[in-house]
Structure formats: structure tokens, C-alpha cells
Amino acid sequence: xxxxxxxxxxxLPQSWKEVTVKQFVDLSMYxxxxxxxxxxxxxxxxxxxxxxxxxxxxxxxxxxxAWYYKEFDFEALDKPKTISxxxxxxxxxxxxxxKTYGQKIHFEILMKSPEDAIMxxxxxxxxxMYPIVSGEKFDDExxxxxxxxxxxxxxxxxxxxxxxxxxxxWIPSSKRKTKLLLRNMTKTKNVxxxxxxxxxx
Numbered sequence: 221x222x223x224x225x226x227x228x229x230x231x232l233p234q235s236w237k238e239v240t241v242k243q244f245v246d247l248s249m250y251x252x253x254x255x256x257x258x259x260x261x262x263x264x265x266x267x268x269x270x271x272x273x274x275x276x277x278x279x280x281x282x283x284x285x286a287w288y289y290k291e292f293d294f295e296a297l298d299k300p301k302t303i304s305x306x307x308x309x310x311x312x313x314x315x316x317x318x319k320t321y322g323q324k325i326h327f328e329i330l331m332k333s334p335e336d337a338i339m340x341x342x343x344x345x346x347x348x349m350y351p352i353v354s355g356e357k358f359d360d361e362x363x364x365x366x367x368x369x370x371x372x373x374x375x376x377x378x379x380x381x382x383x384x385x386x387x388x389x390w391i392p393s394s395k396r397k398t399k400l401l402l403r404n405m406t407k408t409k410n411v412x413x414x415x416x417x418x419x420x421x
Contacts, residue, residue, distance in 0.1 A: 221284050223263055225273060230263040235287050241379050242372040245338050255282070262288075297381035303349070304378065305370050310352050312382055316389035323347050323358045341383035342371045348386055 221232040233239045239247075239262075246261040259281055260270045270278075302309040330343050346367040351358050353370070371379065 223277075223281060225263070225265055225269045228265075228269075230265050232263055232281060232284060234284065236292050237375055237377045239376050240373050241338065241342050241376050244376040245336075245372070248336070248338055294377075294380050295384075297377060299381050299385040300378045303345075303374060303382060305349065305353050305374055308353075310349065313348060313352070316386055319351065320358050322360060326358075326360050326363070341379060341387075342367050344383045344386050345374075345379050346371045 221234055223230045223232050233243070243261055243264065250258060250261060256267060256270050259278070260267045262285065263270065300312055303312055327344070327347055330340060330347070335343070346363055350363055350366050
């Protein structure tokens, strides 16, 4: 759904499939009760712009967000065979072994970092998908840009199960623990918020 605010057009997600990783990160920090902040996250517009819209327009947006208030089981999602990155669909690997020593080291550092769960998931997908998308050997220098500019724009419905597959497969000794962490979600207005994936060794 297209929404026009002050001569600019924004896209309003119509399902969790249309919610990006970036929006999911923002939702994880959303404080219950601030409907303007919620709409700003969904539209990826400034708080001030949403604050200034008229009541009728705001109600129309809210009416088109009924999907958001329904329960959604992220754990039930299957690993996608392909993932859309930068408007192109790429096959996802079934081989969970990291191809280079650099990938392995970067992954191990990531698991010990204080980053929150969603960002760890985004970086995990980035580590695996960068060589496939770029057609180049793994390089940790452009990885952050790849994650922040490309993976963060991917659908959370594709990134979540793909990252879960990599994490659960790559760390067999922590598989049960990881699965519980991925499943352990709190609810704020029925918004899933992942617990921090930490101490995965």
C-alpha cells in the first residue's frame, strides 16, 4: 500500500513478508502505546511526518495493519530455497560448512559479539550470501556495507528462517540452546522481539 506524506510516497507493509530486517530491528525497540512511532517504523518515515498527518489518513493506515496484530509463528517458517537481495533472487546454500577460514573466523567473532539477536542473524546471512551475491571471494571489509545496505532491506520472513538454519546447523553443540533462544519471543502489542543470541560457543 502506498502512503503519501508531504509529497513523498512511502510503502506500508501488508504482511510480515513485506517487513524488512531494518523494520524488524526498529520494532524490537518499539515501546508499547506509541502508535505514531509504530506507524513511523512501518512507513520508514520520520516521527514528525507521521505526527503531522490528519486523523482520517492515520486511521486508514491503521485499518490496513490488521495483519500486524495477529500472531505469527516465525519458528514455523521453512528455510527458503531462494532469497531476494537487491531485487534479484539468489539460491540459498544447503551446505552449511563455511567455505573459507575467513568466514569461519568472522562467524566465531560474531557469535561472541554483544550485537543483538536480529543483527547477528542479519550478519550470519551476510557471511554466507556475500560470495553468492557478489560473485567474489569472501571479504570481511565490504561485509558490513553488504549487511547494512542489502540484507537489512530483505524480508524478515526470508532472513529469519535462513539464519536459524545456519545457526542451528553450524553450532551442533548449541543447537538446542539456539533453538530455544530463537523461539523465546516476548510480545509487545503482538510484536515479536528476539532474545539476545549470546554465549554461543
